[in-house]
Amino acid sequence: MQILSDTSNFFFEKLILGDNPPLWQTIVFDLVVIAAGFAALVSVIAMFCIWWERKVAGHMQSRIGPNRVGPIGILQSLADGLKLLLKEDLMPRDADWFLFRLAPYLAFAPAFAAFLALPFAPNLVFEPRLNVGVFWVLAILSVEVMGVILAGWASNNKWSVYGGMREACQMVSYEIPLGISIIVGVMAAGTLNMVELGHLQSGGLHTWLIYKNPFVFLAFIVYFIASLASNKRAPFDLPESESELVAGFHTEYSGLRFSFFFFAEYGAMFVVGGIQAALFLGAWNDPFGLIGFYFHKFSHDGNTIGLIILNLIGLSIFIGKAMTIIFVQMWLRWTLPRPRIDQVLYACVKVLLPAACAILLGAAIWQLLVPDRPGYPWVDYNPFSAHDWIYSPAGNGTLGLITQIVLMLIGVGVSTAVVMWVLYAAASGRNLKQRLTDPAPIERAPAV
Amino acid sequence: MEIGLTHFLILAAFLFVCGIASIMLKRNAIGILMGVELILNAANVNLVAFNRFSYGTINGQPVLAGQVFAIFVIVLAAAEAAVALAIFLNFYNNFATIDVERAQNLKG
Amino acid sequence: MTTANILAIADQQQAVAAVLFYIFAGISAISALGVVISRNIVRTAVFLLFTLVGVAGLYFLLNAEFLAAVQLVVYAGGTLILIIFGVMLTSKSPFSRFEPKAVEVVIAISVASVIFFALVLAITRTKFAVNPTDFTAYPIDKLGQTLLGDFLVPFEIVSVLLLVVMIGAAYLAKGRRREAD
């Protein structure tokens, strides 16, 4: 908690409103931030993701994807949104009118509310004092499933009900490994507060929580798989699998209500990715610990301009990390086939859940046996000085340091290999794609 | 006006009464279960409110007994719901309805 | 900052807390009424959801953030979904209704109002002990220590109970299938 009051809490609020503003000004400020900042952010991210997904899908299937509206089709989502706004809003005659209308908002509101807890940058957090931040996001997201179930139910349609029920059992079961893997990360950090999580990881790549110990590393993977399922993303998109259930729970929806579900899905993807970035991947910090270093330096010196710039850089890094995770989600969606519902549940209850429990146990034992380097990087110790690690107040931290460095090397190696592979595939597939997608132009096709 | 213990207690009383009314009025077994959940929530609000206003500190240390009790109640409510639903499913399979009025095979 | 200034801010914060209390209390109370009145069981469940969310908000006002999150995760995200699941599995027609008789309604309303009146009377006339918690920040670590310290035995018992319930519920739900085979 000390670090929250030390590092200029509500920095931007103070910057704009001055010290000790009247309460009404604060409230108005908050409302403006929510309305202008977060609403805009959610819409922009969702629209960008929709366009991006179609683009990724296109490239993975050797197509080009949207390319007509705007440069490289970037305005496609805007056009779609406009179209959806103008569509007729249909409701089945036998649907439950109240629940049918309520459901999209129930699905969208939690995804939006969860944004409020994400740590975009050291000073760009809506409520930095939220001490149960990570848990709060988990709680909010678990309410989202109600919207989906109600949508399926209220549509009074067999396919929709199936979709809703699948979502219910899938969500309820995958929430457990999800929660346990989050607990592993939280155990390693020792706090639930998102901002503190960010500051804890500000000492460069090897202080990111994913490298804290081997079990957090494994928990990261479990979290990713479970988050796919709780977001109903492929390969766990059973609730809306188009080949069996038409479109699952949103079969009967059209127009703006339909787009709410879409926004909710992409918003939830971003939130889940954001938690992953904040809890495991160092939040807003760069791999070299520069942001952390300069942040403490600037706040000590009172360098306002520097802090603003740092916050903006942090914001872009955070969004970039979340977007990278979203990209992996999309990539998986267009790569993996969809399992059956019993296989999905089997994978959770009999594979993922025991694995998560074993990881939790292992992490607890690890933390019991291996001394840690407590404190905040740059404040309590210099993350790049071996001396500070070895003479840690909790005991000899050499083993912890070695573990973190080894894990970091593994992580960096794996991601480099993957990136190189993707680049290689993109480069070598270039010719193939051109051959496939360059048939003779329609104009030159033989007349029938 | 300052919000104090009384406000929370009256709200809890209202939730409790609603739960009782719902138990008395619902013929659907699951509806009765929901009434029970309302009653448990009322009790929880009471516990936490008393903890906050009437039993907050001992020797300068914050006391959290009420919140811990509330957590236990929530956990037990979840357990209760699981068992109750399993029973309802069996009931439904045997009587082909969920109307508790039909569960009177042992009627004297 | 002068004392008067601090007092003014405290007053304002109290006003905000009052407004928030009435919002959340209103949500809970109206939805609880909805739970009673609604004839459609799925709508009842939705009203219950709003009640639970409102109560979670009240927990926030009572400085019990963790409890609020637990309420959302376990109640709204777990128990309620389980209940809706049960509704979907057991209702023959999609909007099943069983109407209570008019006499029952009258009895229920009168009994409920008598009890409510009695409770309110008792609450307003009793002098409760005043010993408020005064923590600005929510001591989440303290909660953990309480849970695994003073309340260790209940904690362990509850965990055993959960295990028993898990096995029991699985058995009850499975026995049915064996019968059908």
Place this chain on the structure above:
Amino acid sequence: MPTPALLLLIATLLPLASFTILLFIGKRMGTPLAGVLATLAIGGSFVCSMIALMVWLNPSGQYFDPSRQTMIEWGANKNPINLPYQWVPIGPGIQQDHPNFMDVGIYVDSLTIVMFSMITLVATLVHIFSIGYMREDPRFPRFFTYLGLFCFSMLGLVIGGTLLQLFIFWELVGLCSYLLIGFWYEKKSASNAAIKAFITNRVGDFGFLIGFGILFYHLGNVTLPKMWMLLGDAGFGHDITLASGVIFPAGLLTVMGVGLFFGAVGKSAQFPLHVWLPDAMEGPTPVSALIHAATMVAAGVYLVGRIFPILTPGAKLFVAITGVTTLTMAALIALAQTDIKKVLAYSTLSQLGYMILAMGLGSWIGGLFHLITHAFFKALLFLGSGSVIHAAHHEQELPQYGGLIRKIPVTGITFGVAVLAIAGFSIAGWGFSGFYSKDMILAHAGAFGYLAESSGKSSAYWLFFYLPTIIAYVTAFYMTRCWMLTFAGKPRNQHLYDHAREAPIMWAPLVALAVLSVIGGKYLGVSELLQSGIRESTQYCRAVVPKFDGFGTAWPAEATTTTEGAEPTAAASSDIMEKGHELMHHCVGWAWLVGIGLGVIIYWNGYSIAGPLTKFPPVNYVRIWLYRRMYFDELYFSVFVAIVMALSWLSATFDKYIIDGIVNGVGGLVKRTAFLAGWNDRYVVDGAVNGVATLSQELGAAVRAPQTGRIRMYVTVLMVAIGLGLAGAIIVTLSR
């Protein structure tokens, strides 16, 4: 250098790990692999125990000191390791180590180390043996699962630092015994035997609970040394005033000691709760070797060893009587048994009786020493019998055997070694393991007799010496009988004889145990280690209570006071010990030769001599009496059944004569009245009767009506009642 406590903790937890793994994926691992895993786990425990032993013996860390003559110096004279931990918060007790907490803990002294070495060693050998023995069993993995749980519980029992822990693991061990006796639960006799063992043990456990309750009431849950310190004066037989001023009366102390000992009676199968052990032989033979001969049944002796300092003279007398009764009775019964495992079971009972007797007479070292040596040769005997049974295709009757030495020589020879060991084979003061331990017990018994004589006690105390002495002869005889009938003579069942053969994997445990049976008495230094165990515990307690001499109280001589700081004595003064030893030497010096010689002569050629001998009616009656196990099962059956029958007869009689009489009398009265009143009155009577009937019907209907089975109505009624009450309260409140 890891501490012995940590090593032993690891040794305890390894079998638990094997149990957990096998529990979940044992079935998938299949037949040899599951057994190998379990064996590796217990083998790891054995290695840990051995390292702990080394560390324990040499605080300097040098195992091979060339400057010394002996490899290791016995008795490190170090402090025992006593680590109590706070566990469950409870209310305050009077003398707890940690106020307001129920403690768990670890207590390690030389006894713990010795027990660990013995248990893990025997368990490892039995595991290896079982891989061969159980190979064809379809539930092979489950067998090793249970064995893992058993080893964990047994080691936990030994390492536990408080009586509560002892009790917990005590029960776990009982559970494992139950599971393993009933392992072949398809056999009705096996599942019956399992239930019998379980219930009989419960009877003993009630005694344990009562004793523990008395202890807990006065002290709270304390660690063992604390308990000794506080109650170390119990041996003097007077009231003890605790530090808090509470007086612990001597009578209650005796009750507590007897109660705690009753747990040992159940677990060590002492008279009168011995009936379960012979039946427990229904379990697989390796189980009999591990649990019902070497380790679990010895847990009772271990418990007595742990509570030894808090036993009053009265309690010790009780212990000694129990021991001597058991050892005499069991040895006699063993004479007449024909099932090879039953013979061994009764022999086990008899030897356990020796240990308990030693404890009762105050020979702490003798009892525990015999526990260790007995574990070696009895495990060997059982594994040998397992090998025989395996070779004989699960035929267990002695009359079917004969001449098997030619077919299964390794088994025969090792079995013979064990027979010599149990018979107390010795030449010129050198003998097999059983010789030394029995020697110690009997010498102590002799000394005890002299002591009793000199302090003017009844001469009946000499029975504690003479009965075991006679039984020493009997032991040699019946063990020889068993060996001769199995291995010597002509084959009495040719078909069985032709198909008998040994499995090589079983050789290694047999040979290892045979070697241990030979050298276990003199060369392993068990008794020296136990001696140093007494010294350690006494010194540890003396740091707090300077006059503590709980392990050395020599009774029945009236002990007055203990001299401060004197060397703890395990028995009486040395000259009396010397006298006792001399007497023992005169009486049983050649008992093994007499017993074995008699056995060899009588059973030289199967039943050819014994058969005609038993035709002689008095001998035959005794033989049948012994063969039927002195009718204990029938006795218990008839007593308990008779009680139930008597009770039911009583209630039936009550029913028949009193209730029926009333009813019939009333009926007759009514009949007579009606008859006398004539038909005019019949209307009146009928009217009354019908009226009563109608009334009860109406009443029933009225009472039945609210039982609608409608939950909501019940709730409504409840709530209306509450509402009415509250409404009244409101009116009262508002009108005030």
